[in-house]
């Protein structure tokens with residue numbers, strides 16, 4: 239079942255007046271439950287594509303559909319809601335709100351949904367225990383290692399039971415063992431909860447895990463398998 | 464949680480937040496002290512006038528306030544006195560004969576208001592008896608004695624024991640005159656009052672002016688000065704159209720006007736202080752927003768609505784404003800309390816102050832208006848100042864915010 243689709247997706251940035259053609263026309267369909275990696279060299283447009291699919295940015299040309307609806311016809315407020323309820327994000331770094339503890343960071347998304355304090359606390363603690371990071375609960379981001387921060391970020395991304403999690407080079411700042419653990423975690427979420435994962439990475443370790451691997455080069459899809 | 468987030472955000476950059484809070488505190492202290500001084504001075508002017516001769520309520524024959532004519536006397540003082548005596552809130556009263564006349568010594572002469580008074584009554588209504596610097600106050604309702612000010616004594620070149628001649632018109636148009644011995648010399652905070660006012664026993668005044676048993680004024684002190692208007696209105700009603708019962712507000716319209724003007728000035732001063740603070744707050748909040756652009760992007764990415772992000776930034780500024788206001792008020796009142804205990808000694812300016820009827824020592828007095836203005840304007844200004852930075856924050860597209868490193 240198709241969940242995200244894009245047609246002729248193009249993005250042109252203006253870099254001090256110089257146009258940069260970051261995406262040159264991407265056609266892509268992602269089905270529910272996929273574990274997809276978008277790979278490609280640095281500068282090939284991975285982040286740009288992920289941001290467009292995740293409604294964080296607007297395309298210059300082309301359309302993105304989520305569950306059959308056109309994303310960029312929606313108002314800012316509706317997009318906020320969509321990100322809150324249907325999407326989860328894990329960025330390369332600096333994912334967490336520095337003044338909140340790990341537990342509070344995870345609770346934060348649930349708070350935005352209006353879930354009562356007691357309920358969201360219980361859910362956050364349960365998830366942290368399941369994923370073996372319960373001991374981080376009261377630590378602030380600057381008291382955690384990069385790997386620990388990324389794990390908390392993953393939990394935050396999935397806590398509202400989203401349909402899709404976008405992860406932009408989530409392992410780029412991690413050593414391979416930590417990266418492996420993080421990938422295990424996401425794979426588990428994918429299998430258990432049927433959450434669709436879309437990664438970007440130029441990391442072998444990540445590509446090996448992919449159920450579907452897309453190669454992006456110079457703003458165009460080169461390979462899909 | 465929004466509140467917790469805002470609170471913690473404030474303390475991320477302790478130094479910057481403390482500087483802003485500090486500037487709010489300084490602003491609040493400045494307005495409190497300025498107000499206390501100014502308001503204290505005006506109140507002192509008012510109370511000085513009240514204590515010198517204005518009292519809280521005056522009763523005259525109709526028209527006396529505007530035309531202090533010898534003929535404008537109260538012909539049946541006993542009847543009026545009974546009404547005043549029975550009026551609630553009246554604490555003290557004093558009967559006065561008042562006329563304008565000429566006071567002469569062998570060396571000089573001066574136009575003065577001659578007050579004929581009953582010393583035992585007058586002591587409760589006016590501070591002159593406590594302002595004697597040489598000699599004594601009057602002690603009987605008759606006798607040819609006079610009390611005048613140090614300034615006037617100097618002008619007439621007289622001292623205790625010397626004789627002066629008082630002269631004034633009588634109702635028939637002839638001149639009444641008498642010789643008085645100087646028994647006391649006073650000095651008040653008002654140089655104007657001092658130059659123009661002398662006191663003699665009431666019976667002697669009635670004799671000199673040929674108005675036996677008549678008086679011009681009842682000067683009344685009420686239990687609380689705020690009750691002056693109630694008492695004057697009640698008395699006016701009971702006394703009828705032939706009399707005028709006036710509260711100090713009506714007798715000192717210029718001072719009352721000055722108080723009103725001051726209240727408006729206070730608003731302007733507070734707005735100026737607020738304007739100064741608003742730039743500090745805009746600046747600090749802009750820096751706070753720019754520092755956190757990436758984080759704001761993350762907040763947007765996880766689905767925080769713009770309106771929430773906006774309020775988060777406003778709440779941060781509000782907390783800063785409220786903290787500054789609270790501590791500013793605590794310090795401001797504290798400093799004020801220290802000053803209040805002794806008053807502010809402005810003896811160096813005593814000369815010029817006394818021409819305004821203010822003593823050399825000012826007792827600061829914080830006005831309620833200022834307190835209300837502080838606790839509304841400052842927090843409001845903080846929020847208003849944060850609006851522009853908050854708008855900047857939510858105008859960002861989430862992705863450009865995240866990219867911003």
Ligand SMILES: Nc1ncnc2c1ncn2[C@@H]1O[C@H](COP(=O)(O)OP(=O)(O)O)[C@@H](O)[C@H]1O
Nearest residue numbers: 251252253258260279280281282283284285286
């Ligand atoms: N905001 C931007 N302004 C200008 N150029 C940009 C911007 N974002 C990305 N680019 C350019 O677009 C191209 C694709 O970037 P990106 O999507 O970040 O690639 P990747 O994530 O694969 O490294 C690069 O050439 C990059 O320099």
Ligand SMILES: [Mg+2]
Nearest residue numbers: 284285286407
């Ligand atoms: Mg990238």
